[in-house]
Amino acid sequence: MPSFKKYRVGKKFKLADVDPGESPFLEGDEASQGAQLDALAEELDELQNLLHAEGRRKLLLVLQGMDTSGKDGTIRWVFSRTSPLGVRVNAFKAPNDNERAHDYLWRCHAVVPRSGEIMVWNRSHYEDVLVPWVEGWIDEDEVRRRYAQIQDFERLLVETGTTVVKCMLHISKKEQRERLQARIDEPDKRWKFQMDDLQVREKWDAYQRAYEQALCSTSSSHAPWHVIPADSKRHRNLMIAQLLVSTLRDMKLALPPADPSLKGLVVK
Amino acid sequence: MPSFKKYRVGKKFKLADVDPGESPFLEGDEASQGAQLDALAEELDELQNLLHAEGRRKLLLVLQGMDTSGKDGTIRWVFSRTSPLGVRVNAFKAPNDNERAHDYLWRCHAVVPRSGEIMVWNRSHYEDVLVPWVEGWIDEDEVRRRYAQIQDFERLLVETGTTVVKCMLHISKKEQRERLQARIDEPDKRWKFQMDDLQVREKWDAYQRAYEQALCSTSSSHAPWHVIPADSKRHRNLMIAQLLVSTLRDMKLALPPADPSLKGLVVK
Structure with missing residues (x-):
């Protein structure tokens, strides 16, 4: 297996140094890649069961990326192969009136994973810095303040038993054009198309800069960011599945100790 | 395919008339049953995608049954094969202080499915009649009042676009003994065992009567109950998968109409 190290964000990380078209985690032909993903998905189910049985720790997967970068497809x-019993997804949209009436981390804190659970955030608290910064609603000082708050928030989660895995799905501008065009042209994809996506696309470069700042400001040893080359959907899926399985294996999950008073108990 | 009719609860339904050991939906050998379930699970995923794409209607699956009847296993x-993107599970426990400070349908209403979603209730509002009635905390008048309220609540859901599927997982007292004993004896199942389950088991007959009353009082044409013979886990899974697939097929789900203004649009 290739190393994740190159894709883990450090202080001097440059987004432009990662080619969205790379596919280091793709090996073998298409059929064997499908089989690998299936095997990883099944192992993920076993590990999730163990996480649930252990009942103490949690895992939070944060998925960020430009429109069409494949957040839904990844999930x-x-x-x-995992059961909805143990995996929950929260999709963050533009904040509604009630959410805006609170601090921006309020709605996030409400949906952190519970013990034994994997929670997936489809977009996240990072949207509450990326969007207002690119749109010019907040200044550089406020951006810095928010990234410090976000680091504190993530440290709280980690210190109280949550493993935080953050992935930025990295696609090229060309790949996005093709995917948006497919949503317009192909009848069975058309329901996914939103006219707003074209306006956001016009701000592509500003968003790339904002992402680079987000990644560098908040990739910590307790909650590192991984940049996932995602022009290839199969590569994206395999790399993230591999990352999750590795992370859960490293947690050394185990069944809770048996209650000794159960020994010899007979049900009538 | 056998008919669901025999298992749909009508006014004069007797729980004792359904043998928990029946398995009318089991056909062929074990391998072929596994393949059938897999095919149904995949069709359920396709139908769920369509429900999501259509984005108007919802499906609520209510699972009730005695301890060990297989609610988790069913899910x-x-x-x-379905994605956590479109299927959510809510497990109802004994109400906490905050929940008890509201009417008993408050916590249920908070977790009804949203448009395009399948929501599974692992236990439900029915626990708030079954338990207090068997424990003697409410009288017969209050039971009647609650079942009328529950019917009104379910009618609201149905009239606002939710298909409600209610399944009672019906196991025998003997099967429960074996499953509880297995939780005590088998190390990898021990974490599921709760001492309280033995106390509830002592009230088996009272719970069977309470279930029969619940089923007869609230099986309506808009939200019928199905009793699922569940001593065989494979039968239970196949019958419920079949019921869900039939229900979703009957909904005649379709992609939303395309926005004509998209015709010829080219992404730059």
Whole structure:
């Protein structure tokens, strides 16, 4: 297996240094890649069961990326074998009036994973810095303040038993054009198309800069960011599945100790 | 395919008339049953996608049954191929202080499915009649009042676009003994065992009567109850998967109409 190290964000990380078209985690032909993903998805189910049985720790997967970068598809394929009993997804949209009436981390804190659970955030608290910064609603000082708050928030989660895995799905501008065009042209994809996506696309470069700042400001040893080359959907799925399985293996999950008073108990 | 009719609860339904050991939906050998369930689980995923794309209607699956009747297992296997993007599970426990400070339907209403979603209730509002009635905390008048309220609540859901599927997982007292004993004896199942389950088991007959009353009082044409013979886990899974697939097929789900202004649009 290739190393994740190159894709883990450090202080001097440059987004432009990662080619969205790379596919280091793709090996073998298409059929064997499908089999690998299936095997990882099944192992993820076993590990999730153990996480649930252990009942103490939690895992939070944060998925960020430009429109069409494949956040939904990642969830569909990486969690194709896990049960909805133990995996929950929260999709963050633009904040509504009630959410805006609170601090921006309020709605996030409400949906952190519970013990034994994997929670997936489809977009996240990072949207509450990326969007207002690119749109010019907040200044550089406020950006710095928010990233410090976000680091504190993530440290709280980690110190109280949550493993935080953050992935930025990195696609090229060209790949996005093709995916948006497919949503317009192909009848069975058309329901996914939103006219707003074209306006956001016009700010592509500003968003790339904002992402680089987000990644560098908040990739910590307790909650590192991984940049996932995502022009290839199969590569994206395999790399994230591999990362999750590695992370859960490293947690050394185990069944809780048996209650000794159960020994010899007979049900009538 | 056998008919669901025999298992749909009508006014003069007797729980004792359904043998928990029946398995009318089991056909062929074990391998072919596994393949059937897998095919149904995949069709359920396709139908769920369509429900999501259509984005108007919702489906609520209510699972009730005695301890060990297989509510978790049903969710694990019936939804083994669906994505957590479109299927959510809510497990109802004994109400906490905050929940008890509201009417008993308050916490249920908070977790009804949203448009395009399948929501599974692992236990439900029915616990708030079954338990207090068997424990003697409410009288017969209050039971009647609650079942009328529950019917009104379910009618609201149905009239606002939710298909309600209610399944009672019906096991025998003997089967429960074996499953509880297995939780005590088998190290990898021990974490599921709760001492309280033995006390509830002592009230088996009272719970069977309470269930019969619940089923007869609230099986309506808009939200019928189905009794699922569940001593065989494979039968239970196949019957419920079949019921869900039939229900979703009957909904005649379709992609939303395309926005004509998209025709010829080219992404730059």
